[in-house]
Amino acid sequence: MSETDGLIQSGAGSVVTNGTSATLNKQQQQQQQQQQHHQVSPSHGPLNSSPTSTNIFVRFIRSVFGYRKTTLTSFVVLSLLFTFLLSWYDNSLEYSVSLPTNKDEILILQQAWLDLQHIAKYEHTYGSKSNDYVHDYLENQILNVIKHKNYIEYDNDLNGTNNILFNTRSSSEFSSVSYYESNNLVVRINGSNEELPAFLLSAHYDAVPSSFGVTDDGMGIASLLGVLYYYSQSSTNQPERTIIFNFNNNEEFGLYGATSFLSHPWFKQIKYFLNLEGTGAGGKAILFRGTDYGILKYFKSVRYPYGTSIFQEGFNNHLIHSETDYKVYKEKGSIRGLDLAFFKPRDIYHTGSDNIKNVNIKSLWHMLANSLDFTETITNQQIDLDNEYLNNETSIYSHEFASYTSFLNYFFAFPISQILIVNVVTLLIIPIIEIPFFLIIFNYKKVWKVTFLNIIKFPLSIVASFFVVHGAVLKTIEYNEFLPNSGSELLLITYSSLFLLSNYIFLNLFNALNSYKVINHDEKLIVIWEISIVYAIVLIWSTIKLSNNEIGNDHTGEFPFLFLYILQAIGSIFGFIGWSLKSSKRPTIIEGTISESQPLLHNDEVNYGTDFHDGDIRISSTSSSLLNPEEDLFAGHETLKKFFSYDWSLQFLIIVPFSSLIIYNSGYLILEGIKKSIQESLAAEYLIYKFIVIFSIAWSIPFLPFVFKLNRIIVLALIAIVASGTFFVAVTNPFDQLNPLKLRFVQSIYLDQGLDSYVNVVGRKGTPIDDVLADIPSLKESHEVLNCTATTDGNQICSYKSTLSPNLIDGVTNYGELLEVEILKNSSSGSDHPFGYLVGEFKVKTKENRMCILNFNKGVTSSSQSSAYKDVPVKTVIVYNDKPKSNLSNSDINTKAIPEGFSTDSNGNYIYKDLAGINQIQLNKLSWDKDYHIGIQWVPNLAEDTSESKLSITAICYWADLAPLATDQGVLSSIPAYDELLHYTPNYVTFANYERGLVSITKSFQV
Incomplete structure (x- = not known):
């Protein structure tokens, strides 16, 4: 683009062209050359004057901010650097957190x-x-x-209550009953x-x-100890508010410790909580979610806030399937608080790599x-939420959901009612601002002049480009x-x-195939405005849902759409302002085809910078090659003058860096x-x-x-990225030492x-499970068959008979001794009323065991037939205390008068x-050798020969100790097959x- 691109019409009778493909016939060229040599205005001089005639400062501004390629x-590169560097710093543990x-x-x-080193000494x-x-x-x-402190108490929680x-x-x-x-x-x-x-x-x-x-x-446990150490120091005063610590057990398989704590007498005092958790392994601890704005807003007091309500939305909408004790405290305990947790990387989560070697003290x-910081904020003052419990005065916004985010160690939280107001006001004000400009311009x-083709080509391009990307995704999956x-970043x-x-x-293909007889046209502004409309539609939908x-x-978690819409709308308003200030005198069109877009691979010459939407004269690469750029093409047209527009730079700087x-x-x-x-799972892959x-x-x-x-x-860079990306997508291994295959x-x-x-x-x-297992020494030496079977949701299970038997208890080689069942009462065959409750009582005898599951099967077996229950037969389960306090026999428990739900009898x-x-009961006990003493009441199948029907039960008991055993043969691994795989x-x-x-050891029996 030469300086003639900066010309606009300011008088009648001027000849102007606005297309890069405009062609001038030979006669017109000769006439214009004569005009250039003989009709130059002495007052204005040649319009294509030497750049040195322009003030150096003005030239610098035009060069930096002009709409040049x-x-x-430069702006694109700087925006990407701005995005990457700020995001990297914000998410960096090393640089955003100080010891x-x-x-x-x-x-x-x-x-x-x-403490953490001791806690993580063993599995x-x-x-x-x-x-x-x-x-x-x-x-x-x-x-x-x-x-050291007489106002601190401890309860070991082992009294059985x-x-x-x-x-x-x-x-x-x-x-399932637990x-x-x-x-x-x-x-x-x-x-x-x-x-x-x-x-709490x-x-x-x-x-x-x-x-x-x-x-x-x-x-999380080490952090609790750290807070306890802080309040136990001689220099620390007694807090104004009571603080209760729950170092709880068995969260992993049922959130049991938190659920149990709800029955503790101290729990009645609690109204607020902070739960510490880990669903990843390392990095920064993120604020997953909060119960309401009333408690969330106090998180701004911490020195290194890190969180986003996007994760909260994921949890609340059940897109994230793992759960934490937060769920118990919020839903069952009805108290208010926060969930603070590590969230990445999940490939070493729940594996042996979640160890001291792979974490940083800064994470702790x-x-x-x-x-x-949060504990001190909540406990060393009376907060506004206390009025609800002390004076029945509800604070404004206190019980509302909240949207929140952090950036560069600043925390922002807003109740959804405020978000709704801002959304609605924004959605109303921006169109009100834009409508007057439309009236002025059009x-x-x-x-x-805006045509249907101008408006439709960008949406069509978006749709077509989406299908191109979708095709690339299908090939990636294939x-x-x-x-x-x-390689998620590679794919991105x-x-x-x-x-x-x-x-x-x-x-550009669209522009090449559809030339317009239109001079005044601003493609970027049309696109900016169309994007703002899309954001507005999304924001309207989100606002309706949020209400x-x-x-x-x-x-x-959808609050970012508000900021994206505002940025896009401001950019479009700047464009409308520029168009509304333009002269209303319209240019004429030179005979010939006029294209709306300069070829994007066209050589840039001395482009001092104007925005093409200003109705400027445009000289195509073809016409430029036929004319001497130093000659004054428009000599004699004194009414022509230079015009420079820089609204594009404002639009870019407002929209692109911050939106990106x-x-x-x-x-x-x-x-x-x-x-x-x-x-x-396959569902997770799709997501x-x-x-x-x-x-x-x-x-x-x-x-x-x-x-x-x-x-x-940039175009060549994009081509290179797509080409190299395609190559690396094809050859990159999805599993490596830093990103392992998790089995x-x-x-x-x-x-x-x-x-x-x-x-x-x-x-x-x-995944290469079968290849990995086929190379295991014990499997190769035993010549056993490896069987791989597809299971649910895109998974598979591979099994083989192992010659490496687990050493669960020193000296015990008969696994039948580790799991036995003793039937104490079987009323199935001698019931006085075949259509009433049948009673079964039994003991599951285990050694060195704490965890078993009993599955009550729907199937009914008898000596002559096999059928299925139409519903779940077991209606009552009893866990016997084995410490009778009365003369009643365990077998004489009558549950007819007992209401549904949990109860205890006089024997405990x-x-x-x-x-x-009831389909299942999950059993968790502290004593290693105590039997599981269980009773059930169940309804028989309404079928013939019910006097002989029996209920089938499957007992599955689990052992988990990896501690090696000392034997006469030396130190043996407790689970050698597992160690072999490792x-x-x-x-x-x-x-x-x-x-x-x-x-696991499994045994089936009948009552």
């Missing part, structure tokens, strides 16, 4: 880190001896601390103001069998510092299905580049949270690919208004089939009654537990 390229400099805090962190699931080690270590630490039996009905067709014996460690720091409701800090000290539990949830400090001055596990950049490049090609916000239909940052940072957090879930496509397109949207003006450097293990013994043990490994179908037996039926599988494979233990 070089300038646009303490205060002496007391340094000592607290050092002690908390030492310590509830069903392991190592769990007792962690319990005893925590108890010793607590007792040593509280002796917090044993619970409760129902966890997962659906209308499946009901029995749990609690050994939580509970500490109370009594506040100086007894009237204030108490504040909670974390769980158990882990899964396959993990050392450093981030899940060792750091991030959680500990935020816990200290009705009064009539300076802008050739490298699990690539998001290690490749798809985004492909989307931009496709729009570039489609839009009826509820769990399961939560939209608190908002979209990228939000998308990055979501992608980091979900991408590893591709190994969990991840869908999100990557949405992320790629959304991130490209801010750049699309300027795609017409991309120069060859799940359990070794099973089915006593009904003998004493053989079978190794079962579960993972996604299509636990009873749960559910007339809809030792011989490739370094890109890691293992987690498939069930509650690493070894």
